[in-house]
Amino acid sequence: MSAEETANAEGQSAPTDKAKRRPLLLILTLVVGVIIGVAYLKLLHVALDLLFTDIPKALNSELLTGIYVLVFLTVGATLVVYLRRTTHVFGHSPLDGLAVRVDPIRSSLISLAAVVISLLSGAVLGPEAGLIAMGTALGVWLAERAKSDDKGTDQLVKIGVLGAVIGLVVNMSSGQTINIVKVPVELAWMDFLWAIPVSIVAAVVIVAVRLPAYYLRNWGDARPPHVHRGTIIGVLVSLCCVIGVAITHCDPRLILGSGEGYISQVLQVTSLSTLVVIIVAKGAAYALCLGGGLRGGPIFPAMFIGGAVGAVFVVLGASAQVPTLAAAGVLAATTTGLKLGWKPMIIVAIVFGLLLGSPLLIPTCLIGMIIGEILRRVLQSVPGVGPVPDAPETAPTPAAA
Numbered sequence: 183m184s185a186e187e188t189a190n191a192e193g194q195s196a197p198t199d200k201a202k203r204r205p206l207l208l209i210l211t212l213v214v215g216v217i218i219g220v221a222y223l224k225l226l227h228v229a230l231d232l233l234f235t236d237i238p239k240a241l242n243s244e245l246l247t248g249i250y251v252l253v254f255l256t257v258g259a260t261l262v263v264y265l266r267r268t269t270h271v272f273g274h275s276p277l278d279g280l281a282v283r284v285d286p287i288r289s290s291l292i293s294l295a296a297v298v299i300s301l302l303s304g305a306v307l308g309p310e311a312g313l314i315a316m317g318t319a320l321g322v323w324l325a326e327r328a329k330s331d332d333k334g335t336d337q338l339v340k341i342g343v344l345g346a347v348i349g350l351v352v353n354m355s356s357g358q359t360i361n362i363v364k365v366p367v368e369l370a371w372m373d374f375l376w377a378i379p380v381s382i383v384a385a386v387v388i389v390a391v392r393l394p395a396y397y398l399r400n401w402g403d404a405r406p407p408h409v410h411r412g413t414i415i416g417v418l419v420s421l422c423c424v425i426g427v428a429i430t431h432c433d434p435r436l437i438l439g440s441g442e443g444y445i446s447q448v449l450q451v452t453s454l455s456t457l458v459v460i461i462v463a464k465g466a467a468y469a470l471c472l473g474g475g476l477r478g479g480p481i482f483p484a485m486f487i488g489g490a491v492g493a494v495f496v497v498l499g500a501s502a503q504v505p506t507l508a509a510a511g512v513l514a515a516t517t518t519g520l521k522l523g524w525k526p527m528i529i530v531a532i533v534f535g536l537l538l539g540s541p542l543l544i545p546t547c548l549i550g551m552i553i554g555e556i557l558r559r560v561l562q563s564v565p566g567v568g569p570v571p572d573a574p575e576t577a578p579t580p581a582a583a
Contacts, residue, residue: 203328211324211338215317215345216352222316223353226309227443229302234435244431248424251304251434255423256416258303262296263412263475271296272405276307276480277395277472279521282314282343284336287326290319296477304438305419306468307478313350317343354537360442360485360512362449363505363539376502377546378553380495381514384488385557388518391465391472391487392561398473407475415474419467426463430456437463440478441486448490449508454497461490480519488515488550509535509543510550517554518561527551 233254238247266272271292274281285293294315300307321339330338354360402411423437432451436444437460451457468483488511495507513534522530531551535544 204334207324207328208337208341211321211341212345212348215320215342216349217345218316218320219313219346219349220353221349222312222346223309223350226298226301226312230435230439233302234304234438238434244427247434248427251423251438252417252420255304255420255438256413258299259305259416259419259474259476260409260413262299262303262477263407263415264409265292265296265299266475266477267407267409270406272407273477274311275399275403275472276311276476276478277392277399277403279480279519280310280314282318282340284322284332284339285318287319287322290315290322293477294319300471300476300478301440303416304423305476305478306438306440306464306471306483307476308440308442308480308482310347310350310479310481311477312479313346314343317346320345351533351537354442360445360537361539362446362489362508363543367503367505367540367542369506369542369545370502373502373506373546374549376495376500376507377510377549380492380500380507380510381550381553382557383494384491384511384514384550385518385554387461387465387487387491388484388515388554389557389561391469392519393564395469395473396564398469402470402474404475412475415470415476419470419474422463422467422470426459430459432456432460436460437467440482442482445486445489445508445512448486449493449496449504451493452497454494457490457494457497461487461494464490481516484515484519485512488512491515505539505543506546509538510546512538513547513550514554514557515550517551518558521558522551522555524555527555 237250241247241250269292271289273293273296294312297309297312297315301309301312318339321342322335324342325335325338328334328338402415404411423434426432426437427434433444433447435441436448441464448457448460451460464483464487468487471478472480489508490511492504492508492511495502496504500507513531527548531544531547532541535541535547538547
């Protein structure tokens, strides 16, 4: 065989070997994504318990706890904006939902750091944006080592993110994080009827939260970011918590943080005024975090607010079961703030119904999602509302700095 024929044979065998390794690489990416997703959420849960449960208990004073929250959250919000400004990695705004894209590893890791700092500071945002950043970094890192082309890199990133999201589902199901079913659910027609007004109110509340956040974004999430504005946002978010706790004497974590693990707790509140204050304080803090330049996911705080709206209807005497009302509110609020469209609704309703504790919650979950999607489309028609195109991650001009 000539030298030219030998070279051609080697050139043909290389893609074949790479194609054979491809399924193994995809499986590896998925498995590692699940592992890092579970680890990330477990560590985050431990850290938040320490920062916002154990330390406030040790302080044993609403005044000292308020000062602690004010200082801690303000410093954290300032650090997030400072990080984004100095690195010129502006990241994905939580107002624009969730997005998977192929970013450099450096950008993904800085985005992850911004999410982690935001969450550990008590920002009213969820951990799901961090899962996307980790899955992206994992996919790009493995693609670089496998010398994948653009299409292969895109596949690995999507599989990495999928693995991290599966880790979220595993973590939520194993820890029963959002399980709200305490007694067996028995559906009746009244459950379906009451699910409609609960869903409408929950969706309207989220619209009321997101509208000011869209207009705040022009100031609070400017590009390049302004550090002093991050400080102001931190102060305002912490004041929402301090004032809410001072009025209701509730657990600070009913107002701060993502809140998905506290839906069951808010469903046990029997005071209408307390529930209203919690919803207003949480909603105001959520709006500030959405539009104020902090980083995190938009889903879990909306879930909590939707569940709290369900609790309001329970207190008002709605003749329906607590879990069905909460499930409708949770899914209506979530869908209003997340661009899902019609097609995935059945799958999402099934997943959430099971995570919330019973397959019998699936119908009311679906009712909530349909109403939430309608209100989301109405919100998107408002002038000035909608995603802002991602700015190039380059150094600002001297005039902008």
